[in-house]
Amino acid sequence: MNYWLMKSEPDEAAITDLARAGTLPWTGVRNYQARNLMRDAMRLGDGVLFYHSSCAEPGVAGLAEVCSAAYPDATQFDPASPYFDPKSKPDAPRWVHVDVRWRETTRLLSLKEMREAPELASMQVLQRGSRLSITPVTAAEWQAVLKRLHAA
């Protein structure tokens, strides 16, 4: 069992959208490191911290889980999509993604609170210059986040 933090812009997909849909394909990843994590390291049932980014209140907004293996991202072949990649060919898809399933909509654990929490200081998403949209989370960090989320 592994744990991850996955960033989503709430304008595109907020935790409320995931709660409504049940599951969502994690489309639009166009970074090789993040793709490789989905393709090579994620397993069914892995825990996901659903993080809202590029918004007024960035932070962890809920919990989800990986519910599919990696498969080709259809948006890469769609010229009308902002994620269209003309260099990617259907017989050799460049971009893949997993599906995630909603588990829980939590209170917002803000980026500010995360930065102020000593037990979360090791989280990759908090490191200087970290931009990766998908980052691994240790079991200890996962437990620490859950403890905070479920505290008063």
Add this chain to the structure above:
DNA sequence: GCCAACGTTGGC
């Protein structure tokens, strides 16, 4: 394979 130029991310 180097690396300068350019593009993107994402908090502020």
Add this chain to the structure above:
DNA sequence: GCCAACGTTGGC
């Protein structure tokens, strides 16, 4: 809108 940090591109 700014800008630091990092990724990608493409000429050589």
